[in-house]
Amino acid sequence: xxxxxxxxxxxxxxxxxxxxxxxxxxxxxxxxxxxxxxxxxxxxxxxxxxxxxxxxxxxxxxxxxxxxxxxxxxxxxxxxxxxxxxxxxxxxxxxxxxxxxxxxxxxxxxxxxxxxxxxxxxxxxxxxxxxxxxxxxxxxxxxxxxxxxxxxxxxxxxxxxxxxxxxxxxxxxxxxxxxxxxxxxxxxxxxxxxxxxxxxxxxxxxxxxxxxxxxxxxxxxxxxxxxxxxxxxxxxxxxxxxxxxxxxxxxxxxxxxxxxxxxxxxxxxxxxxxxxxxxxxxxxxxxxxxxxxxxxxxxxxxxxxxxxxxxxxxxxxxxxxxxxxxxxxxxxxxxxxxxxxxxxxxxxxxxxxxxxxxxxxxxxxxxxx
Amino acid sequence: xxxxxxxxxxxxxxxxxxxxxxxxxxxxxxxxxxxxxxxxxxxxxxxxxxxxxxxxxxxxxxxxxxxxxxxxxxxxxxxxxxxxxxxxxxxxxxxxxxxxxxxxxxxxxxxxxxxxxxxxxxxxxxxxxxxxxxxxxxxxxxxxxxxxxxxxxxxxxxxxxxxxxxxxxxxxxxxxxxxxxxxxxxxxxxxxxxxxxxxxxxxxxxxxxxxxxxxxxxxxxxxxxxxxxxxxxxxxxxxxxxxxxxxxxxxxxxxxxxxxxxxxxxxxxxxxxxxxxxxxxxxxxxxxxxxxxxxxxxxxxxxxxxxxxxxxxxxxxxxxxxxxxxxxxxxxxxxxxxxxxxxxxxxxxxxxxxxxxxxxxxxxxxxxx
Numbered sequence: 001x002x003x004x005x006x007x008x009x010x011x012x013x014x015x016x017x018x019x020x021x022x023x024x025x026x027x028x029x030x031x032x033x034x035x036x037x038x039x040x041x042x043x044x045x046x047x048x049x050x051x052x053x054x055x056x057x058x059x060x061x062x063x064x065x066x067x068x069x070x071x072x073x074x075x076x077x078x079x080x081x082x083x084x085x086x087x088x089x090x091x092x093x094x095x096x097x098x099x100x101x102x103x104x105x106x107x108x109x110x111x112x113x114x115x116x117x118x119x120x121x122x123x124x125x126x127x128x129x130x131x132x133x134x135x136x137x138x139x140x141x142x143x144x145x146x147x148x149x150x151x152x153x154x155x156x157x158x159x160x161x162x163x164x165x166x167x168x169x170x171x172x173x174x175x176x177x178x179x180x181x182x183x184x185x186x187x188x189x190x191x192x193x194x195x196x197x198x199x200x201x202x203x204x205x206x207x208x209x210x211x212x213x214x215x216x217x218x219x220x221x222x223x224x225x226x227x228x229x230x231x232x233x234x235x236x237x238x239x240x241x242x243x244x245x246x247x248x249x250x251x252x253x254x255x256x257x258x259x260x261x262x263x264x265x266x267x268x269x270x271x272x273x274x275x276x277x278x279x280x281x282x283x284x285x286x287x288x289x290x291x292x293x294x295x296x297x298x299x300x301x302x303x304x305x306x307x308x309x310x311x312x313x314x315x316x317x318x319x320x321x322x323x324x325x326x327x328x329x330x331x332x333x334x335x336x337x338x339x340x341x342x343x344x345x346x347x348x349x350x351x352x353x354x355x356x357x358x359x360x361x362x363x364x365x366x367x368x369x
Numbered sequence: 370x371x372x373x374x375x376x377x378x379x380x381x382x383x384x385x386x387x388x389x390x391x392x393x394x395x396x397x398x399x400x401x402x403x404x405x406x407x408x409x410x411x412x413x414x415x416x417x418x419x420x421x422x423x424x425x426x427x428x429x430x431x432x433x434x435x436x437x438x439x440x441x442x443x444x445x446x447x448x449x450x451x452x453x454x455x456x457x458x459x460x461x462x463x464x465x466x467x468x469x470x471x472x473x474x475x476x477x478x479x480x481x482x483x484x485x486x487x488x489x490x491x492x493x494x495x496x497x498x499x500x501x502x503x504x505x506x507x508x509x510x511x512x513x514x515x516x517x518x519x520x521x522x523x524x525x526x527x528x529x530x531x532x533x534x535x536x537x538x539x540x541x542x543x544x545x546x547x548x549x550x551x552x553x554x555x556x557x558x559x560x561x562x563x564x565x566x567x568x569x570x571x572x573x574x575x576x577x578x579x580x581x582x583x584x585x586x587x588x589x590x591x592x593x594x595x596x597x598x599x600x601x602x603x604x605x606x607x608x609x610x611x612x613x614x615x616x617x618x619x620x621x622x623x624x625x626x627x628x629x630x631x632x633x634x635x636x637x638x639x640x641x642x643x644x645x646x647x648x649x650x651x652x653x654x655x656x657x658x659x660x661x662x663x664x665x666x667x668x669x670x671x672x673x674x675x676x677x678x679x680x681x682x683x684x685x686x687x688x689x690x691x692x693x694x695x696x697x698x699x700x701x702x703x704x705x706x707x708x709x710x711x712x713x714x715x716x717x718x719x720x721x722x723x724x725x726x727x728x729x730x731x732x733x734x735x736x737x738x
Contacts, residue, residue: 001392002392002394004392004393004394004395006395006397008605009393009394009395009396009605009608010393011392011393012392012393012609017390017391017392017609018390020389020390020609021386021387021389021390022386023370023371023373023380023381023386024373024378024379024380024381024556024562025371025373025378025687026373026375026378026687026689027378027563028375028689028690029681029687030681057426057427057428057431057563057564058426058427058431058587059426059587059604059605059606060604060605061586061587061603061604061605062426062427062587062604065586065587092586093586096584096585096586097584097586098584185605187393187605187608193393193607193608193609193610194396194426194605194606194607194608194609195426195564195607195609195610214584215465215466215467215583215584216465217430217434217461217462217465217466218427218428218430218431218434234430235428235429235430235431236377236378236428236429236430236554236556236563237428237563238562238563238564238607238610239378239556239562239563240381240386240389240562240563240564240609240610241562241564241607241609241610312398312399318394318395318398320395320397321397
């Protein structure tokens with residue numbers, strides 16, 4: 001089977017695929033209602049929250065859009081903390097809906113500095129919300145969200161978090177950290193096909209929702225709440241993806257949160273060690289290296305595209321390229337969800353074989369293993 | 370197997386479910402790119418269009434939202450022709466985004482009168498767009514869209530069409546009729562699980578898009594167009610649903626458009642004849658009765674909920690209830706997509722058995738068959 005080493009969609013185990021292939025049912029019927037309630041309850045465990053949790057028929061980006069349009073009004077000042085392409089996207093969404101965005105950008109490959117967030121908030125008391133990426137998929141960096149949240153929670157500002165590629169894989173404590181709107185998506189650590197965004201909404205976010213004037217319709221969490229009281233979604237949900245999520249969550253719950261976090265940490269370390277053993281350089285500041293995705297600087301003289309095509313065509317291994325300004329400068333190895341040590345060893349082994357064929361001589365004595 | 374007789378999600382044949390359960394792949398890779406291009410090309414045949422066609426990660430409602438936000442600006446005057454719950458929804462979406470909506474409402478169960486559309490357009494030359502439902506799922510009525518389109522095409526106004534429950538099942542000619550933005554969704558006649566909206570965009574709609582100021586991000590068709598030029602979607606698509614659609618379209622293409630339309634017409638007639646044979650009354654004006662869904666007035670003294678629960682619990686048949694102001698007053702039989710004569714006969718047979726048990730005496734000599 002293909003070694004799908006991109007940071008989402010992640011590999012879906014055969015039993016989850018099978019669960020997603022159950023015969024179609026009425027999305028407004030009792031059976032689906034039971035599934036929806038069970039999935040919602042289970043997600044609260046993974047979000048570590050007592051807040052409302054909703055499923056949206058959306059990509060992760062749609063979920064980020066939901067965070068913005070449900071809590072803000074045009075003209076609101078927001079601080080967007082960006083360390084890469086997805087942080088920039090969060091800012092672009094807020095601007096598209098008329099927010100006044102202050103961008104606090106950090107160099108790609110580094111994490112955000114909570115002290116800089118504190119300064120930015122102090123510099124403009126009119127800021128209403130802080131938008132931040134937890135795990136920046138484009139650079140393989142995990143922000144110190146607990147510390148950033150602590151700074152934001154010294155104020156009454158909203159904290160909207162893109163946790164698309166972290167929640168369910170990396171430690172995330174919605175209530176303890178005081179996250180007002182958290183967003184994840186089915187195709188990441190959940191081992192489920194794409195099509196669903198999952199979001200949580202705090203009381204502070206509901207208070208903001210009551211006054212928020214950005215236009216919204218299909219992503220309106222107020223409608224989601226009304227319908228969930230009847231065990232339904234307002235619009236037709238991606239039923240097959242919900243089937244798959246229901247099944248996958250059962251397995252993840254059995255494994256337990258702390259074990260899931262430990263598994264991702266072990267796999268992340270294995271990946272980074274292997275990459276460095278090949279003489280390659282990580283993009284990320286290692287103190288904040290992500291345990292779901294590793295970005296690797298492409299060695300001089302090697303073309304990312306040539307490497308990716310070669311490993312796909314001849315070694316059945318799929319790597320991700322760079323995004324935005326890092327296109328052609330890095331490749332990325334996804335290691336979240338259904339991935340084990342053997343998948344990573346195999347990927348490193350493939351790199352050891354393929355890199356010399358595209359112009360990179362692995363330093364003597366290095367092997368990747 | 371359950372006789373799923375709701376107007377969507379429709380039954381998904383086992384081979385389509387299996388196609389949707391293919392192993393996950395890279396949504397930015399070459400294999401997915403080939404699938405995306407093939408699906409897009411095939412959809413153009415079903416839309417009968419040379420316009421751009423895009424897949425959106427969305428419910429049908431999200432697709433309707435895309436029609437509005439991509440072509441209009443806040444303050445634009447629009448005429449919404451409504452004959453039921455989905456027409457009202459189209460108006461609500463436009464209002465949510467700040468359009469000035471004139472509602473041309475027709476009694477539920479009747480079709481829109483093209484002459485009234487002409488009058489409404491003549492009465493307010495500032496109207497920029499006409500929003501209309503092709504097939505009103507809440508009442509089982511198909512609007513005379515060709516005639517309505519002819520009236521709109523005497524002007525330069527945009528014509529945005531909710532074809533969610535008609536396209537791919539009922540005759541629909543995007544280019545011949547001059548439809549500027551048509552919306553359908555995977556869980557209808559396509560025999561595919563929900564999760565995808567499919568939309569077409571005419572040159573007139575693109576001209577409007579260039580000036581449209583409603584905020585949008587994940588449903589932005591401009592971004593969809595940019596990415597489709599690289600055989601990608603801007604955000605992660607519901608890959609499994611695309612697999613299923615790719616497979617299902619192959620079968621539908623083999624069957625051919627005219628045969629698909631004839632099949633739905635035959636099944637629609639069979640349903641209506643059977644319902645009337647039970648002594649029941651159709652909600653729809655029969656001249657405009659839908660060939661994808663039939664709404665049946667609930668006989669006096671019978672509770673819709675009791676009937677639906679009984680047929681589900683004891684006869685493994687799922688009927689839809691009424692929507693909006695028709696909740697509790699009608700039940701609906703879906704007959705689009707993967708449904709054959711035997712499914713309908715079985716459903717009618719179940720009704721003949723169940724109705725007397727919930728308080729309706731079938732008139733002597735009637736049987737449903």
